[in-house]
Amino acid sequence: MNASSPQGELSSFEKFPALGLLSLICISIATLGIYTWWWMYSRSVILNNALPPEQRISLHFMHLCLGGFVVTMVLAIALGFQPDNMSMEQTVNILSMVLNIMVIIWVLHFRRGVNYLLGQIKTPYHMNIILTLLFQVFYMQYKLNLIRAHSQIGVM
Numbered sequence: 183m184n185a186s187s188p189q190g191e192l193s194s195f196e197k198f199p200a201l202g203l204l205s206l207i208c209i210s211i212a213t214l215g216i217y218t219w220w221w222m223y224s225r226s227v228i229l230n231n232a233l234p235p236e237q238r239i240s241l242h243f244m245h246l247c248l249g250g251f252v253v254t255m256v257l258a259i260a261l262g263f264q265p266d267n268m269s270m271e272q273t274v275n276i277l278s279m280v281l282n283i284m285v286i287i288w289v290l291h292f293r294r295g296v297n298y299l300l301g302q303i304k305t306p307y308h309m310n311i312i313l314t315l316l317f318q319v320f321y322m323q324y325k326l327n328l329i330r331a332h333s334q335i336g337v338m
Contacts (some may be wrong), residue, residue: 187315188253192331193333194231194299195299195329195330195333196330197231197232198225198228198229198326198330200330201323201327202327202329203323203327204322206319206320207315207320210319210320210327217241218318218319219248219251221323222244222288222292222319223244224246225292225322225326226239226288226292228229229292229295229296229299230295232295232299233234233298233299236278237290237294237298238295239288239292239295239323241269243284243287246284247281247284247285247288248306250280250281250284250312251281252275254274254277254278254281256272257270257273257277258274261274262299267301268276280330285318286315288310288316289314289318289322290315292312292322293309293311293314293322296309296322296325296326297309297323298307300329306328307328307329308325309321309322
């Protein structure tokens with residue numbers, strides 16, 4: 183248990199499902215990345231339940247990201263049937279760029295929420311900003327697994 187945790191308890195990390203990193207990578211590849219969106223959404227909902235209202239990730243923002251992903255995927259698939267449609271290609275490119283920026287914001291909010299639950303004193307369990315941005319759900323799942331494992335054996 184971390185005395186500097188604002189919540190006073192780290193039991194909220196036990197609510198995050200344990201998933202092996204290799205399993206996450208395989209599932210993500212098999213679903214062409216769709217599972218990573220489900221992972222972000224489902225873990226964000228769990229995180230929101232553990233955070234005070236002012237620290238939560240906006241559900242509207244998460245739904246906007248998911249909606250943007252669906253629209254972008256539908257347009258990208260349609261573009262495959264109309265490869266000469268330059269306006270659709272530009273639309274897909276612009277939507278993809280905006281969606282990438284939104285995902286970065288979402289990932290950073292998730293990181294902020296986890297680090298808030300861990301407390302202000304830096305520990306090896308806090309998420310590094312560079313690794314979070316580079317490896318996103320894979321790094322976050324690794325850290326959540328680490329936190330769960332260590333909190334269960336009483337190391338924290």
